[in-house]
Amino acid sequence: MTDLRTERLLLHAMTPDEAERIVAGRPAEGDLWGPEYPDAMDVEGATDLLKACAAGGDPRPFGNYEIRRRADGRAIGGLGFNRTPDAQGTVTVGYALNTSARGRGYASEALRALLAFAWSRGVTLVKADADLGNLASQRVLRAVGMREVGEDHRVRYFELAAPGEPAHSFSS
Template identity: 60%
Template structure:
C-alpha cells in the first residue's frame, strides 16, 4: 500500500509490526514519535487493525495510517478506516492527534486525503462521529467536506456521499 502525501503530512499505512509496537507503546524499528504518541485512541485503532488482520487479513487501503510530519517523519497521530466497505459501499473513519499537534489543521488535511482515497476506490459514503461537546472534531469533519447527518444522546454523526460512477454501456459489435 502506498503512502498518502499531502502538503505537510505523510499518511503511512500501518503494518502489523507497527501496530504491535503502538499497542506495546514502544517505537522501535527506527520510528520517530512525537511526545504523547500513541494516544489511547491510537492504541484502540491499532488493536482493531490487528484483530482485522488476524480475522480476515490486511484490509488493504481500508486500514490505519500513521500521520507523520513531512519535514522530520515524526508520528503525531493516526487516521483510518474502521474496516472495509460494507455492501452499500460505506466506510467509517476515525482520527486523532497528540495534543501538541492539534489546532494546526493537520487532522482536516489528513481526513481530506483519506476521503480522496475512499472516493478513488469506489466508496460511495464515508461516515464518522464525534461527541456533542467535541466541537474541534466537528470542525475537522466539516472542514474536510463532511456534513452533519444526525445525532443521538451522545454523538453527532457526519457523512459525505458521492454518486457512484455510471457503468459504461457495453461495447457495440
Template identity: 60%
Template sequence: MGDLMTERLALHPISVDEAEQMAAGRPDAEARWEPGFPTEGDVSVAKRFLEHCAATGDPQPFGPYVIRRWDHRAIGGMGFHGPPDEQGSVTIGYGLVPSAQGKGYASEALRALLPFARDQRVTSVKGDADHDNTASQHVMTAAGMRQVGEDERVKYYAISWSR
C-alpha cells in the same frame, strides 16, 4: 500500498510490525514518535488491527494509517473502521497527540483520505463526534463532510458520491 501525501503530512498505512510496536508502546530504533504517541486510541486501533490481520488478513486500503508530519514524526492516526459495507459506505476515525492539535493537521489528513476513499469506489464516508467535541466537528466540516443527524450524545457527519 504507498503513503497518501499532503502538503505537510504523510498518511502511512500501518504494518503489522508498526502495530505491534504501537500496541506495546515501544518504537523500534528507526521509529520517530512525537511525545504522547501512541495515544490510548492509537493503541486500541493497533490491537484491533492486529486481531483483524490474524483473523482475516490485512484490511488495507481500508485499515488504519499513521499520520506523520513533514519531519517524519508520528503525530496521530486516521483510518477506516473496516471495508465498505453493502451500500459502499465506510466509517472513519482519527486522533492527534495534544501537541499536534489545533494546527489543521486532522482536516488536512481527512481531505486526503476522502478522495482516496472515492477513488476506491466508496459511495459515502461517515463519522461522528460527541456534542462537546467541537474540534472534531470542525475537522469533518472543514474536509467537506456535512452534519446529517444527531442524538442526545453524538453528532453524525457524512459525505456521499454517486458511482
C-alpha cells in the same frame, strides 16, 4: 502499500508489526514517534487493526494510517477506516491527533487525503461521528465537507457522499 502524501503530512499505511509496537508502546529503531505518540486513541486504532487482521487478514488499504509530519517524520496521530467498504461502498472513518499537534489544520488535511483516497477506490459514502462535546472534531468534519445527519445522547453523526453520488442518511 503506498503511503498517502499531502503538503505537510505523510499518511503511512500501518502494518501489523507496527500496530503491535504501538500497542506495546515500544518503538523499533527507526520509528520516529512524537512526544505524545502513541496516545490512547493511537493504541485503540492499532488494537482494532490487529483484531481485523486476526479476523479476516490485513485490511490494507482500508486499515489504519499513521499521521506523520513530513518536516521531521514524527508520528503525531492516526486516522483510518473502521472496516473495509460494505456492499454499498460505505465506510466509516475516524482520526485523532496528539494534543501538541492540534490546532494547525493537520486533521483536516489528513482527512481530505483519506477521502480522496476513498473516492479513488470506489467508496460511495463516508460516515464519521464526533462526541457531542468535541466541537473541534465537529469543525474538522464540517471543514472537509461532511454534513451533520443526526445525533444521539453521545455523538453527532456526519456523512459525505462521493462526488456525483446522491446524498444518503446515516444509519448506525
